[in-house]
Amino acid sequence: MNHILLSKLSWTDKSPVLKLRLLHSWTAGNPARPGGFTERATLWTDELGVLVQGLAPNQISAQLDEVLAVRTVYFVTKFFQGKSRKRWAACSNERVLSFTSNTSFVPSTEDNSTFCPDSFEFRQLEDLHAITSLNEALVDVVGRLVSATPVGYV
Numbered sequence: 001m002n003h004i005l006l007s008k009l010s011w012t013d014k015s016p017v018l019k020l021r022l023l024h025s026w027t028a029g030n031p032a033r034p035g036g037f038t039e040r041a042t043l044w045t046d047e048l049g050v051l052v053q054g055l056a057p058n059q060i061s062a063q064l065d066e067v068l069a070v071r072t073v074y075f076v077t078k079f080f081q082g083k084s085r086k087r088w089a090a091c092s093n094e095r096v097l098s099f100t101s102n103t104s105f106v107p108s109t110e111d112n113s114t115f116c117p118d119s120f121e122f123r124q125l126e127d128l129h130a131i132t133s134l135n136e137a138l139v140d141v142v143g144r145l146v147s148a149t150p151v152g153y154v
Contacts, residue, residue: 001075001110006050009095011081018076018097019108020044020052021115022068027061040064043090044076044097049116051091053084056099063101073108073115 003019010016021044028041040061042054056064068074080098089096 003075005048006046006052006093006095007048009081015077018046019073020046020076021073021112022070024070025064025068027058041090042068045115047114050093052093052095052097053090054097054099056103060099060101064099067105073112074105075108077104078102
C-alpha cells in the first residue's frame with residue numbers, strides 16, 4: 001500500500017496513508033478532575049524512527065483495545081492532524097494525530113523489517129520499584145504525585 005513518512009506529512013494532505021508501528025497505548029486524563037475527561041493516548045513510530053503521539057476520545061477506547069496491538073505495524077487512514085500541546089506531549093513531534101471512530105487501522109502484511117528495533121520498553125510503576133531500590137530516584141523514568149498544595153497556600 002502506498003504511504004508517506006511522518007517527516008513528509010503535510011498539514012494540507014487530503015487523505016494521507018501512514019505506515020506506523022504502535023509502541024505504547026495508555027489512558028490519559030486530568031488528575032485534578034477525577035471522573036472527568038479521559039482519552040486514549042498512543043505513541044507511534046514510522047520506518048525512520050520518527051515518533052508521533054495519537055489521541056482518541058475515551059468513548060472509542062474499547063474499540064481501539066480490540067483492534068490495536070503493541071509492536072504491530074498498521075496502515076493508518078482517516079485521522080485528523082493537530083498541534084501537540086507541549087505540556088502533555090509524549091514525544092517532541094509538533095504534530096499529534098487525532099483518531100475517531102472512522103479512523104482505519106489495517107495491519108500491514110508487507111515486509112516490516114524496515115522499522116527500527118525498539119530501543120526502550122515501557123514498564124508499570126510497580127515493576128520499576130521491583131527492579132530498583134526504593135531509595136533510588138526514578139528521575140526521567142516515571143513520576144508519581146503523592147501530595148499537592150493549592151496555589152496561594154504554600
